[in-house]
Amino acid sequence: MTVHTYSIGDLSRDFDVTPRTIRFYEDRGLLAPERRGQNRVYSPRDRTRLKLILRGKRLGFSILEIGEILDLYDAPDGEQSQLEFFIAKIRARRENLQRQAYDLQEVLSELDEVERRCQQQLSRSANGAS
């Protein structure tokens, strides 16, 4: 029952990033694969974390921010005060994301309108042109 593991090359291919990038994330504390000899061995959990990291990147977060978000996924079994602080952090992050979602919808609808204007101009020139 060998649990599924991945080499750095596997993940590199799977997610279309360079090994250098993956090692860089490790250097920044976002990943901590085991070692077999001197080679890195990635677990399914490591793989998931990498997926989350890349998602964070697509959303425009810095490595530091992504680290904070990843910390949010590992809910602590801690004390009450710690939990409350943790929840506050989640809420702050959510407000952040919701503003981003709002910005996104703005841009999307504005692009819609621009495209509509282009389409109109196209159909006008298709009709009225010589």
Added chain:
Amino acid sequence: MTVHTYSIGDLSRDFDVTPRTIRFYEDRGLLAPERRGQNRVYSPRDRTRLKLILRGKRLGFSILEIGEILDLYDAPDGEQSQLEFFIAKIRARRENLQRQAYDLQEVLSELDEVERRCQQQLSRSANGAS
């Protein structure tokens, strides 16, 4: 009927960025204010462009990409082929943004779940603790 204008300091305060940042955007061709003497004078349109630039930044786009997006807003009165190319660019950009919106919802719902787990743990410790 002096149309509303703004100094670099005005915009700096309004949007909470440094004058240096605003000049940098100009250097990259994203803004082109007029000059009164050697001082920059920003029109309402310039102000709007700056707002769009900062929105693009919040969405994680690079200055170059933001420039492309801004170009999209100024629909050309051009030829048919140019218009079609333009529409294709808009669509590509929209696909990009839609993936980003999807990523965002993923993260948001996952954060929801993490918070729910925290809340449960809080209420358990509030009831069952000594």
Added chain:
DNA sequence: TCGACACTTTACGTTTACGTAAAGGACAGC
């Protein structure tokens, strides 16, 4: 045993997006 290939570390290089310091012009109030 010899490539070939995947992996490793170390370390300097690069691009982006500004920060920051230096040095100065223009005007307002005291």
Added chain:
DNA sequence: GCTGTCCTTTACGTAAACGTAAAGTGTCGA
């Protein structure tokens, strides 16, 4: 006339996120 505030340009500095080159280890197949 001096101080202060706001603006200007030029130019070097910097943090983030890797790229890339150098030099070496480990293992597999022919």
